[in-house]
Amino acid sequence: MGDASFGFSNRPFIWMDPRSKIVLFIASSFTLMRGISKVVSEIIFFVFISLLLFNGKQINYTIKMIVTFAIMMYVDINVASMFSGTLGVLLLTVSRVFRIFLPIVxxxxxxxxxxxxxxxxxxxxxxxxxxxxxxxxxxxxRFFPTIKEQWVSIQNAMKFRGIHISIRTVVCQPMLTMEYVMVPLLMSAVKISDELSAASLSRGLGGDKKRSCITKVVFGYLDYFVVLISIGFMAYSMMN
Amino acid sequence: MDNKLKTKDLISAGIFGAMYIIVMVATVTVVGFIPITYIFAPFFAGITCGTVYMLYIMKVPKRGAILILSILVGLVILSGTWISGVYAVICGIIAEILFGMGNYKSMKFATASFCAFACTTVGPFLAILIAKDSFLASVVQYYGQEYADKLDALTPSWIILVLIALGIIGGFIGATIGKKILKKHFEKAGVV
Incomplete structure (x- = not known):
């Protein structure tokens, strides 16, 4: 499963409280769904999250995201206006929609x-x-990344047996495709849920007593800073 | 049978919640690229999510299980407007009551309860009723002006009833397919 090793292998430079991460997540979805009208504030928010990800030592991932963001920004500002009609709209749509979702992701x-x-x-x-x-x-x-891993290996297993999932199969044989996708995914979900519950029961999650925890969960300077900035962005988007 | 939720059930709830949300979001993203099919998103999401839901309630046939799932789904939909989050939980409560009427066993009531639960995906569209202008403004942000105009022409206020009806029909189809898939694959394997 690797549920614990995942976090521990990437010890951040400065420890962050999960609560402030959640506040940041709410702020990102909140502000962006409301629509940040100013490009500048969008960039500031993006840079802010990138720095936090660097802090969490997700370096490769962050670099990929920054490059994607820069390309989309470039397309939005410079390229899309060169084309008129459907192509322009399409380019603008793709670059905007995905760019707005990046900070949330x-x-x-x-x-x-x-x-x-x-x-x-x-x-x-x-x-x-x-x-x-x-x-x-x-x-x-914690289960979202696991689904992705499972999905990749299920796809590999299917390719091995000569089954391909593409847009064509979704349109031509929707029922069959759905069965092919859902059954292995759900099977693995059921299995993982059994394993996980066995693992957590053995760690004493099922007991009635209050659990003790070695990890100290306290708000640090970084957390106060993150919460302040998040609230600032939410307030800003409310005003607009 | 013990009808209280145990830690094991709560973990299942989390895992199936994740599955439900992934399948739902994937469906809506694929379907949402064209304005006309975007309106049908609740319908298609109902069909694809049916299997996940049926397996979940067969695995955890206890009081409160559906409510937890609706809270998890609601938290995700919440990112649109807070109303859709509350709405999702209301759908969850109705689904919970319906399944409870069948004593957490009856397959017929399970189908009925998914018909109610599938309506959670209508949540984001509720904004059409309450604040159409700001909803369209957010659509402009995402998909551009042209798309929003098309959507505007397609969505008078009464459309919400059509959407809910579509959600229920999609839920019915999804639940029926789900039952078939469960019978074909999971009962044989001894999962449920």
């Missing part, structure tokens, strides 16, 4: 890749949220 990555499940649970328990929400929530966030 990145802040989600920050949560998913640099937080361990136990950090998550400890942080939530401090907020006195009921266990019935905390456990599904933290499992869900």
């Amino acid at each position: 990145m802040s989600l990555t920050l949560i998913v890749r640099t937080t361990t499940v136990s950090e998550f649970i400890a942080a939530f328990e401090k907020m006195h949220i009921t266990k019935k929400i905390v456990i599904p929530f933290s499992v869900m966030f």
